Amino acid sequence: MRTFEGKMATVKRIYYFSAGIALGAVATRRTRRAKEAARAALAAKLTPSAIAADVADAIAELGNALGSFAADVRQGAANRRAAYRPMIDNATGAVALLAADQVGPTPPIGADGNEVIVASDRIDADGAPVRGRRSA
Structure with missing residues (x-):
């Protein structure tokens, strides 16, 4: 059971x-x-339309990246030009007139309100910065 x-x-x-x-x-x-x-x-x-849209988006993104890269390169070149300009002016005695987009950043101003002298600027025997044409 x-x-x-x-x-x-x-x-x-x-x-x-x-x-x-x-x-x-x-x-x-x-x-x-x-x-x-x-x-x-x-x-x-x-679908062909979806693939075409993806390719178009990728090309637009690539174009934006290239434009941004070119702007960064132009800004870097302007900064280098602005950094080298005082050395070239002091060494040659010539002052180049540049367009507004080629000038680059303004030189730094010291606490006394005068332009800060960088190592590339010429200094005379008294320690004062030499400006203007180079003497022979």
Whole structure:
């Protein structure tokens, strides 16, 4: 004769078996839906118009990056020109007239309100900066 406990174990097994089947079916359906959605999204990305839009965006981004790089190079060249200009003026005695975009940053001003003398400026025997034409 069977006891009540034996029937309960069978019911538990049936319950867990059916719960496993249900969860497996739900997981399979969700996976299939996600796979179909991913396939549809990929198909939408592989249309000629989508590819052309991606290429156009990439070209526009490249153009912006090149423009930014060129602006940085121009600014660096202007800064170098401005840094070398006092040395060239002092060495040659000539003063070049430059356009506003070629001047670069203004020289630093000291605490006394005068221009700060950099090492490249010529200094006479008294320690005063020499300005103007170079003497022979």
